[in-house]
Amino acid sequence: MASVLLTNADIDHVAGLLSLREAQSFSLLATPGVHQVLRTSSAFDVLAEGVVERRKVELGASFDLVEGVSATIFPVPGKIALYLEAREEADTGALVTDRQGEQTIGVELRLGEARVLFIPGCAAMTDALRERLAGADVVLFDGTLWRDDEMALAGVGAKTGRRMGHMSMSGAEGSMAALEGLDIGRRIYVHINNTNPVLIDGSPERVAANRAGWEIAEDGMEILL
Template sequence: MSFRALILGAAAGGGLPQWNCGCQNCRLARAGDVPAQSQSSLAVTANGADWAILNASPDIRQQFANSPPLHPTGLRESPVRAVLVTNGDIDHVAGLLTLRETQRYTLFATDGIHDVLAANPIFDALREGVVARQRIALDTPFALVPGLTATIFAVPGKVPLYMEGETVETEMMGEQTVGVELTAGTARAYYIPGCARVTDALRDRIEGAAAVFFDGTLWRDDEMIREGLGEKTGARMGHMSMSEPDGSIAAFEGLDVGRKVFVHMNNTNPVLRPGSDEREAAEAAGWIIGQDGMEIEL
């Protein structure tokens, strides 16, 4: 057995191009001058036959259509056996509503995320007796699909936008934002599409990993403000930036990680433009800029 990961969507919420955005990247994507990217999701397998989906994006129908390994194997039979969501963000759970056509699979999430889904009756479309809702605990390994063991763990983050109150804690540690450790045989990889800060504990955890798929939302913290597209910094949105002294590139320096892959990139992020100074800087630091359809095997 070997670990395979297929990036279904490399972009953050809204994708590239975003439907209502006229930023440089979105204009270039519409013109076909930079690759378009769908919203954040990763498919993983250990045997090539049984697949798990990490985060169900609103683009999941087209993502499946673009991915031959996920095509149906029978009249109403899919190789997708499990879905695991790492938080309750719209761009990570809305795709569940597409996965309602009497397809059996197990939906894995923490108690906190399952409670969010249970509180919204629209998710009752995932029929009881067809979709098994499995509650999983932090730091407790479980079988995700045959040959692939997963362990979820808390990373600094915040509640989904639609759950924010008057005061927002952006580096909350708990069940609302998690990373995923994946092991198949001797291969160990991590999927962390949302993270507000790389803590010492997180550095220790990912040390020696064969691959890490990590939050690449923004190049710099005030990117949205500079582009005139919003009033929030990356930190306020619960995401660390790639660059700057406290960014993810600096945080990973000195770590023994085989492949470092940025995913969940906002439509404004300049690394999405091949040949940009920012992309070249990220690649010079040993990072791979994820894109839809990219496959990594360990």
């Protein structure tokens, strides 16, 4: 493994770094804001200096992720990680947005002529984001929830998808509707929560997603360009 590029500081995005502490050399790339979050937690000191190179990458800048793969990061609508919110904000349910644009990003990868967009977290669709996604060979997009109140319906939490900074797949304001009609080679949902019925092969939700041209990511999936 040569590089790890973080798209945000959510627990499910950074916790895996702690299993890479056995003096394994790699580059850790993130925005200055996400690097600051890691610096404030002593747990991440196990990524020893001199072994793990911590590289700051700026929004809009292109850089080599690994040999033959260049990357550009860009801000997407989102929010800071839930565990970084102040207690009073968490209790009131206030949505703490990412005002600086460094806590939630998307990644555009270029492999030769191919263009791949990776956006595992997105709170809303914008005209600028639609324009960037148009013409991509592959789009890997936030598929956390099928519907906004899914967590409450499943009895596993009170927060809505919007409160957590995620668009729903379905509905008039969902990602399927937002990206309908765009010229995209393959569109694949990733970052899918275990409450999402789209994970069930043959479910009405899976059928609807497939009919709309979406694939559902799975372990071991390979994408040929």
